[in-house]
Amino acid sequence: MLPLTNRSKVVVKKEMSLYEKIYLPAVISGMIITMSHFFRKKPTIQYPEQKREFSGIYRGQHVLKRDENGAERCTSCGLCAVACPAEAITMTSAERKKGEEKLYREEKYAATYEINMLRCIFCGDCEEACPKEAIFLTDRMVIPEYNRKSFIYRKDILVEGIENDKRIDVTRRQTPAVIEFKKHKEFDHNRL
Amino acid sequence: MTLGYIIYKLILVVVVFAITMVIAMYSTYAERKVAGFLQDRLGPNRAGPFGILQPVADAVKLFMKEETIPSVSNKTLFIIGPALSLLTACMTGVVIPWGKSITIFGESYPLQIADVNIGILYIFGVVSIGIYGIMIGGWASNNKYSLLGAVRASSQMISYEVAMGLSIIALIMTTGTLSVGEIAAQQNSWHWNVLIQPLGCLIFIVCAFAETNRAPFDLPECEQELVGGYHTEYSSMKMGFYLFAEYINMFISATVISTFYFGGYNMPFVADYVHNENLLTLLGVAFLFAKIFFGIFFFMWVRWTLPRFRYDQLMNLGWKVLIPLSILNIVLTGAWMMRHEILNVFIK
Numbered sequence: 001m002l003p004l005t006n007r008s009k010v011v012v013k014k015e016m017s018l019y020e021k022i023y024l025p026a027v028i029s030g031m032i033i034t035m036s037h038f039f040r041k042k043p044t045i046q047y048p049e050q051k052r053e054f055s056g057i058y059r060g061q062h063v064l065k066r067d068e069n070g071a072e073r074c075t076s077c078g079l080c081a082v083a084c085p086a087e088a089i090t091m092t093s094a095e096r097k098k099g100e101e102k103l104y105r106e107e108k109y110a111a112t113y114e115i116n117m118l119r120c121i122f123c124g125d126c127e128e129a130c131p132k133e134a135i136f137l138t139d140r141m142v143i144p145e146y147n148r149k150s151f152i153y154r155k156d157i158l159v160e161g162i163e164n165d166k167r168i169d170v171t172r173r174q175t176p177a178v179i180e181f182k183k184h185k186e187f188d189h190n191r192l
Numbered sequence: 193m194t195l196g197y198i199i200y201k202l203i204l205v206v207v208v209f210a211i212t213m214v215i216a217m218y219s220t221y222a223e224r225k226v227a228g229f230l231q232d233r234l235g236p237n238r239a240g241p242f243g244i245l246q247p248v249a250d251a252v253k254l255f256m257k258e259e260t261i262p263s264v265s266n267k268t269l270f271i272i273g274p275a276l277s278l279l280t281a282c283m284t285g286v287v288i289p290w291g292k293s294i295t296i297f298g299e300s301y302p303l304q305i306a307d308v309n310i311g312i313l314y315i316f317g318v319v320s321i322g323i324y325g326i327m328i329g330g331w332a333s334n335n336k337y338s339l340l341g342a343v344r345a346s347s348q349m350i351s352y353e354v355a356m357g358l359s360i361i362a363l364i365m366t367t368g369t370l371s372v373g374e375i376a377a378q379q380n381s382w383h384w385n386v387l388i389q390p391l392g393c394l395i396f397i398v399c400a401f402a403e404t405n406r407a408p409f410d411l412p413e414c415e416q417e418l419v420g421g422y423h424t425e426y427s428s429m430k431m432g433f434y435l436f437a438e439y440i441n442m443f444i445s446a447t448v449i450s451t452f453y454f455g456g457y458n459m460p461f462v463a464d465y466v467h468n469e470n471l472l473t474l475l476g477v478a479f480l481f482a483k484i485f486f487g488i489f490f491f492m493w494v495r496w497t498l499p500r501f502r503y504d505q506l507m508n509l510g511w512k513v514l515i516p517l518s519i520l521n522i523v524l525t526g527a528w529m530m531r532h533e534i535l536n537v538f539i540k
Contacts, residue, residue, distance in 0.1 A: 030497045031493060034496060035493070040232055044233060
């Protein structure tokens with residue numbers, strides 16, 4: 001048979017020498033190795049007390065952002081739902097009425113917006129598809145629940161608060177590549 | 193034999209029993225802790241500070257668990273099995289000299305429950321009965337895996353008992369006594385038997401691993417092949433008894449090894465500086481326990497280093513290597529003891 005790679009070696013079953021047959025030298029060297037591990041620093045993280053820091057671009061629970069005036073950025077265009085490979089996102093849209101300019105940034109907004117967190121695979125495609133920088137994945141975990149219904153997140157959970165202290169920081173999702181991309185005002189995405 | 197003497201012996205029995213139990217309990221904790229540390233983990237550390245309440249939690253868990261006795265099993269023997277295992281494990285401590293004697297108000301109290309003049313034979317006898325616990329339990333379960341585990345355990349222990357006995361014969365030849373107390377007393381200061389009988393000591397330690405069914409000779413409970421071995425069908429505290437017996441056996445083995453070969457309660461050079469007899473005795477007890485703890489640690493260290501032997505390798509090692517070696521050891525010891533007579537023959 002032709003070898004697929006040149007890394008394969010023919011196994012030789014040779015007789016053990018007397019030194020190997022005694023076993024003891026090998027046993028002692030093995031025990032020295034395990035003993036060296038005994039005094040090694042343990043990499044354990046004591047979970048509830050210590051928490052490991054998330055990676056800067058961790059993709060966790062979504063947030064629907066508001067702009068600096070507190071108006072929702074989402075225009076219910078549906079690009080995120082189209083981009084979603086798991087079909088986790090659904091929404092219905094409504095037209096902004098007079099006097100709601102403070103609440104919604106543009107004339108159209110999402111009346112309902114649902115993400116099924118059981119379907120979501122946290123790929124971040126929705127975030128990439130969004131032309132209004134409305135949806136972001138954050139470093140928050142999706143909290144375990146007892147029933148499936150609770151995992152359908154609606155706007156009450158997804159939209160961030162108006163108050164300054166309730167805003168969700170997404171600057172960590174703005175990788176250098178994203179910031180570089182945003183400088184190009186010729187793209188539709190970066191206007192407005 | 194006065195009443196006071198009987199009371200003192202009873203107290204000693206209770207104390208030795210309690211110490212054995214506590215050490216066996218904490219061996220389970222130490223085992224997991226040592227395993228953790230040798231594998232770059234931390235081991236149990238949630239129950240109490242550093243997890244020192246872990247054995248208590250384990251015991252409570254075992255007591256609370258549902259007790260199942262298979263309907264096809266032999267119920268009497270099924271219950272006798274673990275009981276016998278634990279009983280024989282606890283019995284060996286009787287002849288161990290835990291220290292010299294303590295003198296209180298002119299009365300001397302030796303720290304040994306019974307200085308039987310055939311102590312070594314007693315230990316061997318009791319250890320041999322220990323096999324029955326495993327055999328009976330495995331057979332009474334009426335389960336193929338249990339039976340195979342029990343058969344393995346008994347054949348392994350019988351094979352290694354031969355080599356163990358032969359290695360002890362060489363020791364008896366040099367010490368000239370079967371009394372454990374005397375063997376310990378003979379090794380005063382640094383005259384430890386390991387220096388006189390290094391080969392015998394090595395054989396004895398290897399056999400002790402096999403006798404206690406510890407890795408690398410833990411074939412009776414080889415998980416990959418036999419599920420749980422002889423205690424597959426056991427649950428709740430009955431299984432706890434088997435595990436407990438294993439840890440007591442380990443403790444007793446460490447004690448016997450340190451008494452036979454590593455000087456028991458004897459400390460080198462301390463007698464030159466400490467002159468209070470009672471203090472010296474207590475220091476000796478502490479020293480013996482230090483040796484025992486190291487012995488137990490050594491058992492665990494080996495367990496988490498070496499992989500398990502294959503069954504034919506195990507039998508090869510027992511019958512084709514250890515037994516001839518121990519016979520050679522006996523011959524060499526005899527030749528050394530008779531060296532003057534032998535030389536005389538050649539000179540004449």
